Structures are given as structure tokens and as C-alpha cells.
Amino acid sequence: MRHFLSALLLLSATAFAADGSQLLQQQCAQCHALSAPPQTSIDRLWSRKGPDLYYAGDKFQRNWLVAWLQAPVRIRPGGEFYRHHLKDGADGDAIDETTLTPHVKLDKDSAVAVADALLALHTPAPVESGAYKGAAVSATMGAMFFGKLRGCAACHQDAPGKGGMSGPELYTASSRLNADYVYSYIKHPQAFDAHVWMPDAGLGESDLQRLTGYLMQLKSGAKP
Amino acid sequence: MKRLIAHSALALCLSPLAVHAGSAHPQAERNYDTYCVQCHGVHRNGKGINAAHMSVQPRDHTDSKAMSDVPDDEMFKAIKEGGLAVNKSILMPVWGKVLSDAEIHELVAYLRETCKCGK
Numbered sequence: 001m002r003h004f005l006s007a008l009l010l011l012s013a014t015a016f017a018a019d020g021s022q023l024l025q026q027q028c029a030q031c032h033a034l035s036a037p038p039q040t041s042i043d044r045l046w047s048r049k050g051p052d053l054y055y056a057g058d059k060f061q062r063n064w065l066v067a068w069l070q071a072p073v074r075i076r077p078g079g080e081f082y083r084h085h086l087k088d089g090a091d092g093d094a095i096d097e098t099t100l101t102p103h104v105k106l107d108k109d110s111a112v113a114v115a116d117a118l119l120a121l122h123t124p125a126p127v128e129s130g131a132y133k134g135a136a137v138s139a140t141m142g143a144m145f146f147g148k149l150r151g152c153a154a155c156h157q158d159a160p161g162k163g164g165m166s167g168p169e170l171y172t173a174s175s176r177l178n179a180d181y182v183y184s185y186i187k188h189p190q191a192f193d194a195h196v197w198m199p200d201a202g203l204g205e206s207d208l209q210r211l212t213g214y215l216m217q218l219k220s221g222a223k224p
Numbered sequence: 225m226k227r228l229i230a231h232s233a234l235a236l237c238l239s240p241l242a243v244h245a246g247s248a249h250p251q252a253e254r255n256y257d258t259y260c261v262q263c264h265g266v267h268r269n270g271k272g273i274n275a276a277h278m279s280v281q282p283r284d285h286t287d288s289k290a291m292s293d294v295p296d297d298e299m300f301k302a303i304k305e306g307g308l309a310v311n312k313s314i315l316m317p318v319w320g321k322v323l324s325d326a327e328i329h330e331l332v333a334y335l336r337e338t339c340k341c342g343k
Contacts, residue, residue: 154274
């Protein structure tokens with residue numbers, strides 16, 4: 001009887017995982033890469049419709065994924081790829097909201113299944129496990145480095161409406177992203193995509209720890 | 225076929241990608257559109273989507289007079305090593321790990337074309 005129950009449990013888990021994988025293929029694969037592309041290029045950046053997800057298991061936190069997939073809100077103010085969503089504004093370029101489409105919304109069971117399937121996606125590449133040491137960071141110093149001293153705010157927001165729009169907002173990073181991913185991406189964005197429009201600033205270890213700590217300490221939507 | 229070509233040409237003209245079509249440096253133009261437009265703007269005038277929140281405004285690459293004051297080697301250094309390397313803002317990032325030296329040289333030539341100013 002015990003063997004029967006174990007087998008049943010295993011069967012259910014397998015079926016569950018298969019559902020998540022199927023949903024990934026059905027709902028996500030049209031816009032997101034679920035496996036590493038043979039090569040990257042600028043043309044690929046221009047043609048892809050959503051961020052790559054083939055390293056989602058290294059990138060995202062499960063609770064955030066499950067919640068966001070049920071009630072998605074825009075992470076990239078300028079969309080993906082930002083260059084496709086620009087128009088002339090009153091004083092320079094502006095985001096053309098009419099070209100941005102809402103993300104697919106899933107029911108709870110599907111969100112759980114998809115989140116688990118996403119978290120099973122890993123690449124041998126580039127997230128350095130244990131790289132972020134977790135030391136407390138002064139919020140004031142962190143904000144100063146994020147803004148004036150290292151220039152991250154040129155493209156990213158650390159509070160709603162505060163900062164640039166060509167990169168993803170980072171005021172929800174602490175609930176959305178894994179700290180080691182944040183560290184590794186800041187350290188070398190081109191390890192994830194050789195052509196991505198976030199530059200490698202060549203930051204040293206103390207900057208990487210400070211900026212990662214600052215972002216991971218930010219409460220979603222709080223003013224830094 | 226003629227109609228298809230006409231439609232394609234029209235679409236190209238209407239597309240924001242084609243704002244500076246006809247450059248002698250198409251690869252540099254593509255790089256500019258990918259990396260530089262976020263701050264320097266579709267019209268190359270320093271009014272990109274990120275500019276509004278910046279404490280120091282991105283350079284207007286269509287400003288012939290201001291651009292003519294910047295020698296090629298300084299422009300190359302600013303792109304490759306970032307604003308700080310030429311005593312300008314940290315907000316101009318280091319692109320030397322994304323673009324090769326050859327690509328940056330071509331970008332400098334493209335900027336000369338854009339500003340209509342030689343040096």
C-alpha cells in the first residue's frame with residue numbers, strides 16, 4: 001500500500017511538472033526564450049518580444065513569480081525592447097504606451113505550475129552562487145551610489161517614477177530577484193547576453209556588494 | 225511586386241528606426257540605435273527617455289558647434305571608458321566592454337556625420 005501511494009505521488013508530481021512545462025510552451029515560448037540561443041546578436045535583441053527565461057531558475061523568487069503571473073504589472077517602463085516603444089514627447093522622447101501590450105495573466109494553479117517549471121530552468125552560465133555576502137548597507141549610502149556615484153539611476157528606477165526608463169525597475173527587486181543573480185548581472189551583464197544594452201561598468205567587489213545590498217534591502221515601492 | 229516594394233519603403237519611412245536612414249556608417253547607426261538612443265534620443269538631440277531624470281543632460285549630438293569642440297580621440301575615450309575618463313559625468317557609462325575599438329571608431333565617424341562637423 002505504501003509503495004502504491006509513493007508511486008501515485010510520484011505520478012502526480014510528474015504530471016504536475018509536465019503541466020507546467022506544457023503551459024510554458026503554450027503560453028510563454030512565443031515571447032520568451034526558454035532555452036539558451038545558439039548565439040546572441042543585436043538583431044536578436046531587436047526581434048525578441050520578452051526577456052529571456054532560460055535562466056529563470058537562477059533569477060526569480062518563487063513567491064513573486066506565483067503572485068506576479070496572476071496579476072502582472074509592468075517591470076520595464078519602456079517595454080522590451082525599449083527602442084520599439086518610443087515616440088516624440090513634449091520635451092524629447094517618450095514611451096508610446098499604445099504599443100505596449102499587457103502580459104498574459106494566469107489562474108492560481110497555472111501560475112504555480114508555471115512558476116515551478118520556470119524555476120527548473122538553469123544554465124551552466126553565469127550566476128555566482130554565494131557571491132552576495134548579505135552585509136547590511138546604509139540606505140543613504142546605497143541610494144547615493146545607485147544615483148550619483150555609479151549612475152544606475154540613469155536607466156533604472158529605485159522608487160516609482162524616480163530614475164530612467166530603458167531598464168527594468170528595481171524597486172521590487174528584493175522580492176522579485178535572487179541576490180546572487182543581481183550581483184552577477186551587475187558585475188557582468190554581457191555574460192547573460194553579449195549585446196544587451198546594459199553596460200559592464202567594471203565595478204569592484206565593494207561596489208557590487210553595496211549595490212546588491214541596497215537593492216535587496218529596498219522594500220517594494222518604498223522611497224529610498 | 226512594385227506595390228510590395230512601395231509598401232515596404234513606406235513602412236521604413238514611417239518607422240522610428242529609419243529616422244537617420246542613409247548613413248554611411250550603418251553598423252554604427254545600428255549600435256547608436258541600440259545603446260545610445262536610451263539617453264541621447266531618437267533624434268540624437270540628448271532628449272532620450274532617460275534624460276528627464278538626469279542631473280546632467282546627455283550631449284546633443286546634433287549641436288554642430290559644441291560637437292566640433294570635441295576631438296575624435298576624446299570622443300573615442302568617452303565612449304570606451306565613460307564620462308569620468310574625460311572629466312564628464314558618470315552618467316555616460318563605459319561601453320568598452322560591449323563595443324570593440326573598431327565599432328567605437330565607427331561610432332565616432334557616425335557622430336561626425338550626425339553633427340555635421342569635422343575635426
